[in-house]
Amino acid sequence: MAATRLAQRPQLSEEVADHVRTRIMSGEVRPGDFIRLDETAAALGVSVTPVREALLTLRGEGLVDLVPRRGYLVSPMSRQDVEDIFWLQARLSKRIVDRAITRFDEAALENHARLVEDFETAAVTGDPDRVVSAQYAIHRSINRASRSDKLSRFLNNAARYMPYRLYAEDPDWRSTALEDNRRMLEALRTGDVETAHAVVDREFTNGADLLIAHLQRAGVWDEDRDEDRGATLVAQA
The missing domain is CATH 1.20.120.530 (GntR ligand-binding domain-like)
Incomplete structure (x- = not known):
């Protein structure tokens, strides 16, 4: 993901949420993929705080799930x-x-x-x-x-x-x-x-x-991949 810089504005966490939401809905990141706080913050040129706030928003929308001790991963989407x-x-x-x-x-x-x-x-x-x-x-x-x-x-x-x-x-x-x-x-x-x-x-x-x-085409509904990823997450839980 190419580095970008978002201006420091009060609605910054909403802009981060829009960015991540678009990546999910366009298939750039797929169900089972983790959204890394540090990587996302670095790519957008912001601190971790607005990224964490954005992911909480997306969790409320059902787009990401919080895995204890692992972080946020993209939720299943049919x-x-x-x-x-x-x-x-x-x-x-x-x-x-x-x-x-x-x-x-x-x-x-x-x-x-x-x-x-x-x-x-x-x-x-x-x-x-x-x-x-x-x-x-x-x-x-x-x-x-x-x-x-x-x-x-x-x-x-x-x-x-x-x-x-x-x-x-x-x-x-x-x-x-x-x-x-x-x-x-x-x-x-x-x-x-x-x-x-x-x-x-x-x-x-x-x-x-x-x-x-x-x-x-992006492989969001790649059943074999989903089964493998689900088995891995269960084993690591």
């Missing part, structure tokens, strides 16, 4: 777990869209259209950071229009599990996302709830399928 994460996001998103679609005024629609254009520009350049930022802005626009603060927070918490750069680096995903963003914009303009729901369903179904396929 295909169903991934499907459930995306199913939840789709359900919450539909509820938010139902409220937002009646509350977009002309100014908000013009702003949303500019955000779609920003995404198109980012998608053409292929810059993953710009793509992630542009897509986030589009979703935030809809969330704000819904005036459903608590529901939007629940959705943001579920969205933390998505390794956005994995998608942003995929040209096919960018092309599909642009098409979906345009369809959603038109649905918001015309009040077409059915199309808006169809866009949400496709976005999260495709997202789940892409991530499951990626994790499969």
Whole structure:
């Protein structure tokens, strides 16, 4: 893992948690792998304290387990777990869209259209950071229009599990996302709830399928490897 330096900010442990969470959800570290405090701190250029706090957060999310006298290791994750994460996001998103679609005024629609254009520009350049930022802005626009603060927070918490750069680096995903963003914009303009729901369903179904396929290729569900690792941990306990 290449060394990086995160600025010393109050939310530093949250940034460390985001970093480790992304490594887990992208298959860079796999179930049964240990997350070393010292190695992670050195790679990010931070002290051990925010790393420990981050791992406590991830333990609460069910992404890592604490093994006495050994440290933290990545928890098991099934295909169903991934499907459930995306199913939840789709359900919450539909509820938010139902409220937002009646509350977009002309100014908000013009702003949303500019955000779609920003995404198109980012998608053409292929810059993953710009793509992630542009897509986030589009979703935030809809969330704000819904005036459903608590529901939007629940959705943001579920969205933390998505390794956005994995998608942003995929040209096919960018092309599909642009098409979906345009369809959603038109649905918001015309009040077409059915199309808006169809866009949400496709976005999260495709997202789940892409991530499951990626994790499969990464060997996250390598049954022989999992059995060997489980036997080793039992013997060392």
